[in-house]
Amino acid sequence: MKNVFWKASVDSTLTWAKEEAKKSAGKELDGALFVADEQTAGKGRLGRVWTSVPGKNIYMTLLLMQPEVRVENASSLTLVMGLSVAEAIEEMTGITAGIKWPNDIVLSGKKICGILTEMQIKKQKPEIIMIGVGINVNQKEFQEELKDKATSVFLETGRVLSREKLVEKVTECFWKNYEIFLKTQDLSLLKEDYEKRLLNKNQQVRILEKGTETIGTARGITHMGELLVEDLQGEVRKVFSGEVSVRGLYSYV
Numbered sequence: 341m342k343n344v345f346w347k348a349s350v351d352s353t354l355t356w357a358k359e360e361a362k363k364s365a366g367k368e369l370d371g372a373l374f375v376a377d378e379q380t381a382g383k384g385r386l387g388r389v390w391t392s393v394p395g396k397n398i399y400m401t402l403l404l405m406q407p408e409v410r411v412e413n414a415s416s417l418t419l420v421m422g423l424s425v426a427e428a429i430e431e432m433t434g435i436t437a438g439i440k441w442p443n444d445i446v447l448s449g450k451k452i453c454g455i456l457t458e459m460q461i462k463k464q465k466p467e468i469i470m471i472g473v474g475i476n477v478n479q480k481e482f483q484e485e486l487k488d489k490a491t492s493v494f495l496e497t498g499r500v501l502s503r504e505k506l507v508e509k510v511t512e513c514f515w516k517n518y519e520i521f522l523k524t525q526d527l528s529l530l531k532e533d534y535e536k537r538l539l540n541k542n543q544q545v546r547i548l549e550k551g552t553e554t555i556g557t558a559r560g561i562t563h564m565g566e567l568l569v570e571d572l573q574g575e576v577r578k579v580f581s582g583e584v585s586v587r588g589l590y591s592y593v
């Protein structure tokens with residue numbers, strides 16, 4: 341692996357990566373990985389907190405500097421990483437991992453991984469892209485309010501995995517998929533692999549968006565990573581991941 345930086349404890353690996361990118365010269369840290377054993381201020385999607393259990397899980401951020409990616413395509417990289425985490429877990433455990441759109445990785449109906457991508461733009465181009473990944477690997481228990489929707493690789497397989505090996509595998513899968521993504525600058529060549537694992541496909545979903553809730557049936561994703569949702573009238577619309585939360589009708593997926 342290229343540059344890998346490790347800390348026992350950090351506020352958030354996303355913030356840490358951003359600070360290091362600012363201090364660095366040119367593309368020096370392109371592809372660098374920032375990994376911590378614990379985060380004291382982990383960030384989740386939609387302004388949520390990502391809690392941390394020291395020494396059990398993976399908290400990491402992959403930094404891309406001045407990547408050859410157009411601004412409008414950058415958010416698809418979150419889905420590229422989601423697919424990569426699913427593949428890595430499958431390779432290491434032999435169990436098929438599901439994806440809950442846009443990028444939660446799910447085992448037995450519960451979340452084991454969340455991904456948050458942040459970007460800084462300069463002259464209409466991504467200057468840095470930071471892909472933050474949190475994977476519940478060896479965690480043995482969850483606090484009461486998370487028990488229904490969160491789990492870990494250990495709880496689902498009974499196996500303690502090497503976090504180092506999983507980080508390596510996720511990174512390897514990401515570089516493979518990133519190369520494929522760059523060929524078209526979108527998800528067209530990865531869509532099939534992604535949709536194979538998409539748990540929402542042909543399922544009813546509740547879409548919570550700016551205070552309103554709509555119900556429809558998820559049909560798949562577009563080349564740009566939007567979720568295709570068919571409403572009760574049979575009309576299909578594209579849902580962009582930005583400020584949206586998607587849930588199953590009766591459960592988390």
Ligand code: BTN
Pocket residue numbers: 351352353354355379381382383384385386388390398399400401444453454455456472473474475
């Ligand atoms: C989600 O809400 O599903 C996204 C969670 C992303 C968590 C990871 S852990 C490593 C990186 N650093 C952070 O502060 N957040 C991301």
